[in-house]
Amino acid sequence: MNQEIVINVSEYETRVAILEDGKLMELMVERPENQKIVGDIYKGVVKSIFPGMQAAFVDVGLEKNCFLHVSDMGDFSESARQMFDLDEGGEEEEPRKRRKGGFPRIEQLLTKEQEILVEVTREAIGTKGPRVTTQVTLPGRYVVLMPGQRHVGTSKKIDDWQEKKRLKKILRELRDGEYGLIARTVGAGRNAKEFKGDIKNLLKEWERIQKLARHKKGPFLLHKDVDLVGSMIRDLLTPEVEGIVVDNKDQYKRIMGYLKEVAPQMRSKVRLYQERIPLFDAMGIESEIEKMFSRKIWLKKGGYIVIDQTEALVTIDVNTGRFVGKQSQEDTIFQTNVEAAREVARQVRLRDIGGLIIVDFIDMAYRENERRLYEEFKNAFKRDRAKNAFAQVSEFGLMEMTREKVGPSLIHSLSEPCPTCDGSGRVLSKETTALKIERWFKRAKAVSDERDYRLVINPVLSELMLSKEENRLRDLNKQLRLNIELVTDRNIQPYEYKVLSVAENREITERFKA
Structure with a gap:
């Protein structure tokens, strides 16, 4: 690959x-x-505790309080074992005593106004605030440091068991304090010296965080993870x-x-x-990015898929479309389903869709073909960095899967609720539209000698383009050495724009679209 x-x-x-x-x-x-906040570490203040939900809300200084579930306060292995192969070895600290059938009750662990260290594990989505954990981790290049833990493990994406064994041996020999270590995928093949340098840097950062936490009153940002x-x-x-x-x-x-x-x-x-x-x-x-905003995606052989995203789940419908095949109907359907499975995996990764996903494949006559399709679908997600789980094809031809959700999907991040249909659909956000306009003129500048243009946009969008803080139109003219005249028109939608050539006195919007 x-x-x-x-x-x-x-x-x-x-x-x-x-x-x-x-x-x-x-x-x-x-x-x-x-900007992303997943991976940021805060000194937060517990603002409310809900025994019925076994959850608390923590103020870390963001717009919304963060959600903390009791399961994100327990023994690290409860959440880590899904992603890492951890040593059981008998060297871990005694696990926290639990009430029968689960974790201790959250009201026994926290009190209102208590200050605690938390790490953001999921971005705010819609009306929900970010999700946090008290199980703080610090990722380095080759290793993940887990303060307060004693686990040693490796990424599950490292397949070679002998390499896993070698890495665990190195980490056990290097660990000399109250912390756990996880070898990352990129750590495969690395030697003890490389791990030692990485661990040293992470311990230094953890020491800095602890010192800051002792002297600062919450809510306070203690550690900002690296940017994109x-x-x-x-x-x-x-x-x-x-x-x-x-x-x-x-x-x-x-x-x-x-x-x-x-x-x-x-x-x-x-x-x-x-x-x-x-x-x-x-x-x-x-x-390819432009196609991402379409519900309907055509497949190379003539079939197509339709993607619909709701708050509860995402549905994907598979159709044969123009593909008729050269063999039996069953073979045509199977080929379409396999091609669709690969494209579904690509679109899910590309759009960063999380949560429950249901794919309505075309019904097949033979169970063996359903089994083969299931394996193809799973294999298509092999390189996906998000955690996922799959169910076999149901009797109705549906395949269910779940995918880790760490933030809103890319489509939602780049769009906003449609004002016309009162939020039942989505349109490009004003920020996304402004950036599309900027890229249009960069394309035009690369291949054309023309300098004079007329840009027609909605007055709402013009407020963004001409704001006092950052006059984007002025900056664009200066950067590209163009003369772009701005014209507002209330009849054009805030997510649309038109570009006219002054020399030709006609619209040329389509000429330099992606």
């Missing part, structure tokens, strides 16, 4: 695309107004990554500096993109 990381940086947005064999599989977007680019390089840069392409000089220098310290042999894989055509356009990524 040929993997490539492509990074596009602008003043108002950073985008990271992951390509596998040249195909867009994942897209992460970070903007100043919605930093986390991608730390977590995803493995030997199988063929290359990293970035279009920003500062980020390029930052990546090269980081690799100089942790993986100097990989610096040759990093390339600074400086061509006129925007990076995501040159690599065919922008057009």
Whole structure:
């Protein structure tokens, strides 16, 4: 599998695309107004306790209080065992005594206004605030540090049991305090010296956090996890990554500096993109992103899938469409289902869909084909970084799966409720539309000598483009050396725009769309 990381940086947005064999599989977007908080560590204050829910709400200084369930306060192995292979070894500390059938009651563990250390494990979604845990972890390049634990383990994505055994031996020998260690996937093949350096840095950071926690009153941010680019390089840069392409000089220098310290042999894989055509356009990524907003996705052989997302679950319908096949009807249906299974996996990863997902495959006559389809579907998610679980095809031809949800889906992050249908549908957010306009003019500048344009947008969008804090239109004109005249029109939707050529005196919006 040929993997490539492509990074596009602008003043108002950073985008990271992951390509596998040249195909867009994942897209992460970070903007100043919605920076990720998963991995951040806070000194929080317990504001309310609900015995009926066995949960508490913790104020960490964010807009909404954070949700803390009693299961996120128990022995680390309860949550970690799903992701890591942990030693049982008899060397762990005595597990906390539990009431019959579960965890201690939360009202026995917490009191109102109590200050506690928590780490964010899930972003705020809709009306729900972030989710937190008291089981703090610090990820490094090769290892995860678990303060207060004594477990030693490895990532479940490391398949070789002999390598697992070797890594656990190294970590047991290096551990010399009240903390646990997990070897990350990228740690496979690394030696004790490399792990030792990583652990030393993490222990130093943990010492800093503890010192800050002793002197600061909650709510207070104790540790900010690295940003999107930093986390991608730390977590995803493995030997199988063929290359990293970035279009920003500062980020390029930052990546090269980081690799100089942790993986100097990989610096040759990093390339600074400086061509006129925007990076995501040159690599065919922008057009794939545009398709992501469509409900209907066509398959290469003529079939198609339809994706519908609700608050409770996501449904995906599979249809044969124009595909008639050359053999039996059963074979045609099976081929369509297999192709759809692979595309469903891609779309789920690309859109970062989490929670319950139900796929309505086309009914097949033979159980053996259903079994084969199930295996194909599971295999298609093999490279997915999110935790997932699958159920066999039901008698109604439905396949259910769950996928870890750590934040709102990408579609929801880039859109907002439709004002026309009162929220039953979604449209591009004003921020997303403004960035699409910016990319339109960058495309035009790369291939055209024309300088004078007329941009027609809704007055609501013009407020964003012309705000006193950041006059985007002025900045765009200055950056690209263009003369863009802004015209407002209430008849155009806030998520739409038109571009007119002054020289040709006609609309040319479609000319430079992705």
